[in-house]
Amino acid sequence: MRVLVIGSGGREHALIRKIKESDKVDYIACTPGNGGISYDAECFGVGACDIDGVVSLAKDIKADLVVVAPDDPLVLGMVDALNAEGFATFGPNAAAAIIEGSKVFSKNLMLKYGIPTAEYKVFDNAQDAIDYITEKNEFPTVIKADGLALGKGVLIPENLEDAVNGVREIMEDKVFGDSGNNIVVEEFLTGPEVSVLAFTDGKCVKPMVSSMDHKRALDGDKGLNTGGMGTVSPNPYYTKDVARECMEKIFLPTIDAMNKEGRTFKGCLYFGLMITPNGPKVIEYNCRFGDPETQVVLPRLKTDIIDIFEAINSSTLADLDIEWSDEACTCVIMASGGYPKSYPKGIEINGLTDGQLDGVTVYHAGTAVKDGKLVTSGGRVLGVTALGSDIRQALSKSYDAVSKISFDGAHFRKDIGKRALEALK
Numbered sequence: 001m002r003v004l005v006i007g008s009g010g011r012e013h014a015l016i017r018k019i020k021e022s023d024k025v026d027y028i029a030c031t032p033g034n035g036g037i038s039y040d041a042e043c044f045g046v047g048a049c050d051i052d053g054v055v056s057l058a059k060d061i062k063a064d065l066v067v068v069a070p071d072d073p074l075v076l077g078m079v080d081a082l083n084a085e086g087f088a089t090f091g092p093n094a095a096a097a098i099i100e101g102s103k104v105f106s107k108n109l110m111l112k113y114g115i116p117t118a119e120y121k122v123f124d125n126a127q128d129a130i131d132y133i134t135e136k137n138e139f140p141t142v143i144k145a146d147g148l149a150l151g152k153g154v155l156i157p158e159n160l161e162d163a164v165n166g167v168r169e170i171m172e173d174k175v176f177g178d179s180g181n182n183i184v185v186e187e188f189l190t191g192p193e194v195s196v197l198a199f200t201d202g203k204c205v206k207p208m209v210s211s212m213d214h215k216r217a218l219d220g221d222k223g224l225n226t227g228g229m230g231t232v233s234p235n236p237y238y239t240k241d242v243a244r245e246c247m248e249k250i251f252l253p254t255i256d257a258m259n260k261e262g263r264t265f266k267g268c269l270y271f272g273l274m275i276t277p278n279g280p281k282v283i284e285y286n287c288r289f290g291d292p293e294t295q296v297v298l299p300r301l302k303t304d305i306i307d308i309f310e311a312i313n314s315s316t317l318a319d320l321d322i323e324w325s326d327e328a329c330t331c332v333i334m335a336s337g338g339y340p341k342s343y344p345k346g347i348e349i350n351g352l353t354d355g356q357l358d359g360v361t362v363y364h365a366g367t368a369v370k371d372g373k374l375v376t377s378g379g380r381v382l383g384v385t386a387l388g389s390d391i392r393q394a395l396s397k398s399y400d401a402v403s404k405i406s407f408d409g410a411h412f413r414k415d416i417g418k419r420a421l422e423a424l425k
């Protein structure tokens with residue numbers, strides 16, 4: 001089989017590494033890819049949202065399967081366009097990807113079908129939202145732009161002044177463009193967060209092993225929100241009882257709700273959950289693999305991922321046994337100096353041979369090869385990932401490798417997995 005993967009981050013690198021393990025695959029391409037991915041797949045220059053460009057690339061390279069990994073092309077309908085040209089794909093169509101593409105849609109879906117989530121109200125003008133927040137007078141509160149906003153569309157103001165400024169920035173200054181035409185204002189929930197990615201063919205849902213993201217830039221969950229500074233799997237807060245409750249009250253009802261809405265979801269559905277004192281609730285849905293969750297989940301997958309993709313396409317996922325390793329997996333992100341704000345690019349990375357290092361897997365998120373040298377090209381640069389008999393052992397391998405890799409300005413969190421280890425005590 002010839003497989004084309006769309007995207008350019010650490011998640012795509014992890015997908016490609018797993019696809020490469022399949023006996024069924026003899027060629028992998030990626031567009032646009034990155035420096036590290038180019039060691040594992042042939043990279044092309046077509047942008048991840050260039051639907052016509054991707055369709056013609058798929059034709060040129062005679063792709064048998066196209067895996068669309070990022071949110072924006074899914075929401076834009078890349079899968080629909082590829083299917084219309086007869087290509088097999090992995091990823092939801094646009095009608096189903098709206099579960100991530102519009103927070104107003106997903107909140108209304110949960111309300112309509114009784115799926116537990118934070119209480120909320122939707123607004124289409126700033127003054128009404130401000131009046132509501134003023135009257136409610138409960139802080140912190142949570143303000144979410146309706147549409148995609150590069151993972152930055154969520155504000156958690158601690159007081160009225162910040163809330164008013166936030167509403168104005170999103171709805172009047174349009175800092176997230178049209179994504180801010182509508183906003184959701186919702187109740188602030190507390191509790192540990194769990195990420196659960198799940199395979200679904202629209203008939204059955206098969207959750208993958210759980211994981212925990214670390215979204216803030218600095219140790220102790222301080223600093224700005226990022227795309228994710230590290231992950232561990234499994235997530236100790238996701239106990240068997242919690243898993244059972246999630247299946248019954250969240251996973252199955254969501255699949256069912258999407259079917260009833262005529263928006264059957266096929267692909268990887270990401271449940272961002274919070275285990276609140278009143279039980280698990282949905283913080284967000286994503287219509288795709290998480291980044292950097294994928295980097296710690298897929299290394300634990302023992303089943304051929306192509307078999308899973310094919311079972312989803314033929315709606316026979318229920319018949320496939322998906323096996324996972326009992327090992328733990330940890331990923332520490334090495335980021336560019338300044339990230340998540342502005343950062344330099346083109347800085348030489350030292351310590352890797354052909355992009356890798358013995359004992360770990362280095363998933364490349366923002367790297368390029370220039371004049372034969374590996375250099376930085378993004379905010380999140382590398383995801384240094386290790387398997388171990390438990391989280392502690394995996395972490396020690398990840399951090400040992402991190403200490404051998406360097407580039408000017410590199411920063412990483414030193415407490416990835418700390419909360420998970422505390423929960424295990």
Ligand code: AMP
Nearest residue numbers: 118142151154186187188189272283284
């Ligand atoms: P999202 O982009 O929806 O994943 O939100 C980013 C982060 O904001 C989440 O991972 C949570 O840590 C936090 N968050 C979002 N919604 C809520 C909420 N209702 N209560 C508390 N924290 C939230």
Ligand code: GLY
Nearest residue numbers: 213228290291292
């Ligand atoms: N790690 C969160 C996400 O992929 O959106």
